Amino acid sequence: MKCTFIGVGDAFDEHKTNTSVLVESGNLAVLLDCGFTVPSSLFRTTPLAADIDLVLISHFHGDHFFGIPYLLGRLTSADRTKTLAFAGPEGVEDKVLAAIDLAYPSLMEKMDFTLEFIELSPDSPVLFNRMEISSASVSHSGNAIATKLECDGLSLYYSGDGVPGDNASELARGCDLMIHESWGIEEGSASHFSARQCLQFATVCECSRVALVHVYRKLRQNIENDFNAGRFAEEGLEVLLPSEGDVIHVRKDDY
Template identity: 40%
Template sequence: MRVTFVGVGEAFDEREPNVSLFVEGRGVKGRATALLDCGFTAAAAFFACPGIAAAEREAGPDVLWISHFHGDHFFGLPYLLARWHEAGRDRPLAVVGGPGARGKVAAAVDLAYPNLRAGLHFALDIREVVPGGDFDLAGLSGRAAPTGHGAPCLALRLTDGERALYYSGDGPPTPGCRELARGCDLIVQEAYGLSPGIPGHGSVEEALSLAREAGAGALAVVHLRRELRRERGQDIRRLLTAAGYPSGLPEPGAVIVP
């Protein structure tokens, strides 16, 4: 499994693109690629991301996972669809999210480009999943659990049979999230602040606790409040390095192979 950080920023960070991860793995059907979340500023960053080959960017992933329906996590979708349509993509794209995904995705795309869905050169397979069982993501195996975000949000456990990734979306980890993360090789946790207690959001302390509890070999903290990243970023890097996670505060384009 190979994970490229397309974006690492919170919703309104003007310097860092919204959190988005490009995952490459080998599933039951062979090589598979997944893009986890793509907000309003992440879509353009995807096509400029140095950690992803140019041909791979133009071809696009096999599946797009949407953790929840805030703009900084899925409003980049119309941009992606239009760009891949122009590039001549002809293989299907699966878009997978929680309850309401079909209506939310259709509404966002139709508002941006009213005739796009009907004219796409490729099939758009929008699927809704619920916590409680495994589901297929282009040959990779997924499982979800609700986080403690202010809006319904699903954390994702993604595995290719050899390595497992936990991606929080937004929100502090719930007991279900902790179970989901257990044994994962890489934890990617949203941390808006340093300490717990920010309504609807996680923290660096909770990310460290989750990674230790899960036995993860690698941790990536994303979605830091923009002022905190600028003013305390080096301190947070030193803290994460001291805890055994030297790649714990990735920059856009960073690659982790758990």
């Protein structure tokens, strides 16, 4: 299982694409979040863009799902015929269809492929193809969720945005790779984690590798400086600060 970082930025970073990750396991391709600025970077970054099987939406803020109309328009113009699935919190079908209708009211009529919708609810894992997807609520906005993907004996925890609760801690426990939003450096907020909190969370959850994303644009240079200076070094924990286009394998020795 490998992760290509399509974007690592926050909602309004003019230099960084919104946070989004393409997860591949064999011939299965899953896109984690698809915000305003994601599709153009997606199609620039990977030849697999047109073959995505599933788009997983962590919550319904624009920087996490407003890129869907662009994505579908591009796939339509590429003559896609394969069904595309969407998974997300309660209401995912209504939200996606509303975004499409607002952006391109006639797009659905032009598509030669169908859309499938999967609602994710905490403590109720679903099986998509051979990948098991589990979720847990986080404190951010509405019914925002964190998710765990398990496939081929490997596990990936993706935070979306938000402060994890007890259920999220259990969801993340022992995962091979954690990808977590880190809005601040030392201190977070009621709806966002900090880099330092991410490292503590990963340690508590017994995750040995954590990738920090969705860094607040005004703090990104500071976090990069701290990272390069080794200030995020933790015993038994590999800390990663990916850039757009970086590829990270879920298991370190799986290259």
